[in-house]
Amino acid sequence: MRLDGNAAGGMLTEVFAADVTSAMCTCDHCGATGAVAAAEAYMRGPGLVLRCPQCQNVLLRIVRIRERLLLDTGGVRTLTM
Numbered sequence: 001m002r003l004d005g006n007a008a009g010g011m012l013t014e015v016f017a018a019d020v021t022s023a024m025c026t027c028d029h030c031g032a033t034g035a036v037a038a039a040e041a042y043m044r045g046p047g048l049v050l051r052c053p054q055c056q057n058v059l060l061r062i063v064r065i066r067e068r069l070l071l072d073t074g075g076v077r078t079l080t081m
Helices: 005-013
Strands: 002-004 024-027 033-035 040-042 047-051 058-065 068-072 076-080
Touching: 002 005, 005 040, 005 047, 005 058
Parallel strands: none
Antiparallel strands: 002 040, 024 033, 024 076, 040 047, 047 058, 058 068
16 A cells, blocks of 8 residues: 555654655655655555655665664665755
């Protein structure tokens, strides 16, 4: 089930002090830049995955394991807030 990046807002607020959905994100794979809110959010697995709407590259993954929140931003070249 694909949603837009706004669906990631709640979990990302736990990591960042600001509203990240309005931040500009550059895909490390294709170089496309757009708001985090425009990314494609997949939330049916054990965590959340945001994909680039242009090339489907995984931008970031976030998962909660007990009290820990794990964030992988390996597909993000830059995040401008």
